[in-house]
Amino acid sequence: MSGSLNRVMLIGNLGRDPEIRSTQDGNKIANLSIATSDTWKDRNSGERRERTEWHRVVIFNEHFVDVCEKFLRKGSKVYLEGQLATRKWTDQQGNDKYSTEVVLQKYRGELTMLDGRSEGQQGGSGDYGGPERHSGNHQGSGSFGASFGQGNDLDDEIGF
Amino acid sequence: MSGSLNRVMLIGNLGRDPEIRSTQDGNKIANLSIATSDTWKDRNSGERRERTEWHRVVIFNEHFVDVCEKFLRKGSKVYLEGQLATRKWTDQQGNDKYSTEVVLQKYRGELTMLDGRSEGQQGGSGDYGGPERHSGNHQGSGSFGASFGQGNDLDDEIGF
């Protein structure tokens, strides 16, 4: 469909170290658990309240998988952009389960480190559109931030 | 926590008419089912492919509940902004279920009609800047984090 936008933008902190794994076709994927938090004052009690929301993030964009692996750790603060995708799966008991995730498709999305970790600098962004994966599309997905080739070293790709 | 952002922006179409219901404390809530869609060409097969994503939207913002009720119908195209929230619930069998929704909290979020449906025009949300300055606008831009009034009725604040 045209005229469609599916965009999620988060600023939050990693609740644990990134989990990096490989698919059988040789692609690396990163999973992040990101916390965002809302604070507000209860209208009745006047109490200050806070709610933390946890977001499952799945990264297929190779450049950003590298960034995760090299620079992000539990506690890192990031800005990221992706799209919403709900996935159905079946648990051991055979029950249908649904999981909604923030997905950074190949060649798309955005990931920026917001705290100056000594162990590394945030690289630029990558833009990697793999044929095999990306329900991607423009809308929404386009990768903001793009670029940096494919098959380059991170060194080449990282900004600065 | 501060220093946090949790934002979803969608442009899509309603898969069915809005569902409006009331809570026991007298607030109206609207539920929308919004489709966004990605289209791409398979890099290997060259085939054109498409994936539709369905988004559950829950609206607590009274003004936008009104907009839903009055102007939106199955098929309407909208721009909307909200935040991600995952809710846990238990089904009849006692299984834990999680549902991730795009939420427009009271006084927050954005909802704009993008097609000029004959049955109505989208109204706006309010804009309260001082008269002297604000190119402000409502919909479309509406404000995240912003708000409406201050003890005013929605009527006064709503554009239109």
Next chain:
Amino acid sequence: MSGSLNRVMLIGNLGRDPEIRSTQDGNKIANLSIATSDTWKDRNSGERRERTEWHRVVIFNEHFVDVCEKFLRKGSKVYLEGQLATRKWTDQQGNDKYSTEVVLQKYRGELTMLDGRSEGQQGGSGDYGGPERHSGNHQGSGSFGASFGQGNDLDDEIGF
């Protein structure tokens, strides 16, 4: 610098047909004039007021230049994403002038038609990734993606 975001998102209408021109290095550029509009009720007078804001948009992203040329016309409604850039120039009298524009760099940004103009259909999405095509950088923004396509030659350029 990393940890930076420069993003503009507009939904508005073209005030005139797109202007397409070529640079001496053979690249085509499109210029758009986009109107967004704020409506609000004056708090003191209670009057309904409206302010239209005009945005100068400059498109270096080749795909979107094509989209402009083929599908957009005066009055078209679009969603677009780019970054802010301020350019200095000198008028005939030798005065310094500054112009702030919304820029869609090569391989970046987003442009989606929101009204189904008869002269063109918006089609699928594009995925521009090719290593050679990345001057990209991250925060920049460019979103990738978009597209249109569907039976026209644009389609060939898309996705690959």
Next chain:
Amino acid sequence: MSGSLNRVMLIGNLGRDPEIRSTQDGNKIANLSIATSDTWKDRNSGERRERTEWHRVVIFNEHFVDVCEKFLRKGSKVYLEGQLATRKWTDQQGNDKYSTEVVLQKYRGELTMLDGRSEGQQGGSGDYGGPERHSGNHQGSGSFGASFGQGNDLDDEIGF
């Protein structure tokens, strides 16, 4: 007009301390100068290049003016959201000038501090410590719709 969006989102650093001033009607206004920066590798020369963009930000939202005054300083990193507005003015020579600014209208926009300045002072040590120190929190900055303090009840109405 409806169906319109005029949104700017920036993550950047203040080039100088916020400038706070009052209008004759007793409202306080803050002006910020925010730098964002793009880094990329020149495709031909292979050189790393960088371009810094400066953004003029004008804040009418009282809550955020307070945040600026209390917590922001030259060098502070912020996330902010506003809308584009171009203003015409005349210089001493009588020449027409235009200035495009990112405006946070009253009751609108967003401003969040992204570096945990303990008391809005710059300086501090360069120790970023371990990840666990980053649960963020800098108290103070209104994050994401969070409140509109300043002694009105808006504070109470917000949240969920």
Next chain:
DNA sequence: TTTT
């Protein structure tokens, strides 16, 4: 004028 910031920042890395």
Next chain:
DNA sequence: TTTT
């Protein structure tokens, strides 16, 4: 379940 929408839309093109």
